[in-house]
Amino acid sequence: MHLTDYPRPSVAVDVAVLTVHDETLKVLAVPHRLGRPALPGTFLHQGENLADAATRALRDKAGVEGAAVHQLRMFDDPHRDDRGWVVSMAHGTTVPSDQIPQNAMLFACDGPEVKDLAFDHYDMTTLAVTDLRERYGRHPDPDHLLGESFTVLELRRLYEIVYDRALPKDSFRRQIIDTLDPTGALSATGSGRPAEMFRRRDGVELPRSATALLVG
Amino acid sequence: MHLTDYPRPSVAVDVAVLTVHDETLKVLAVPHRLGRPALPGTFLHQGENLADAATRALRDKAGVEGAAVHQLRMFDDPHRDDRGWVVSMAHGTTVPSDQIPQNAMLFACDGPEVKDLAFDHYDMTTLAVTDLRERYGRHPDPDHLLGESFTVLELRRLYEIVYDRALPKDSFRRQIIDTLDPTGALSATGSGRPAEMFRRRDGVELPRSATALLVG
């Protein structure tokens, strides 16, 4: 039997775009023909790889550019799409909220609306959040949600949102400070002592104990 | 455009079967039409899901039954297979060596032969080993490479093979002992004090500090 003789599923990609908006971790959704909002997705084109398809879906359906996507897992229930046999590779990515179009739908990842997403897109979102937490537990802001430079306070606020828990300010600082490079600059503060600015050092790993602090 | 009008890649599955044999972590390979050995794999059948296809490949190509497979990632380079457009979902699984047929090919995961596997199967193997280490760092022998009950020494030996490093016997014991249930039985020892036997407690997680001990 030649390989072209095998029946083949349609192959789709979907992308869970996570962002921090209003102090909350949110996921981007787009309108879908069935009424229920869905993650941006598309079918794989001839000769295209999955990441390229996901990036294309992100641009065409959500107006988001320049985000690096990564695979989460393949959703392969043969009956997950009533239009036919469609398997879909769930992808994750994270973008700062200012790179998301104003008119986009954003749902809180732990909110009730996200459960109403089309298909199995709620499960994809859950997976993306778990994945985000694992990656942030290993590296300091690996997805560059903060700009090139930031204060320790800004970083801690971000982690409190990602992990949805309060983090002790002094322990947090001591855990991450050695993985950051000081820029020398100080933050333009409102009042109070100005904070030092830091930047990421590439390839640096957080200490194992930091993961314990974050997860709790 | 209707979904059936999209060009579709052939979808394959491959399985990296890991086992411990001769005190070494090895991967199972099978003969392949191109000469170079390959991981057992197959094409997805109509209406089948990926895990079922992988399990079928395991049974038909390698004679291994009853192993639970899990997805690693999709290898999707459009030119990875010169027969045409074939994407393949790499799967991982682990089986005790006594469940592997005698005539099977086993390659040391860190040996030179594994690099000669067909297609991108070397990368798949590397991914399976990384995945194994992550999972063993979180749970005590989650893949049941040891039997239902075992001694702390047997467990430590296993971990030394999985992580390819010596582990201090007393620290190791204290790290994992609270995650195990004593059976009350003692090991039939050659000479010396017999060791206590333990069994896994389901759902139990290793402490975060254990991961640090293991990874080093």
Place this chain on the structure above:
DNA sequence: CTAATAGTGTCTTTCAGACATTATCCT
């Protein structure tokens, strides 16, 4: 000065890691 926020010194408790000692089997 006071208010406000950033950053650090210090104490306590916990624990990994090393080492030594005790415990329990065998011949």
Place this chain on the structure above:
DNA sequence: AGGATAATGTCTGAAAGACACTATTAG
């Protein structure tokens, strides 16, 4: 008894976490 292996007691150094103190800005 003596040998061998399992298991545990103990010490030390390191570090997390809590708390309080100092430092540096604005007004």
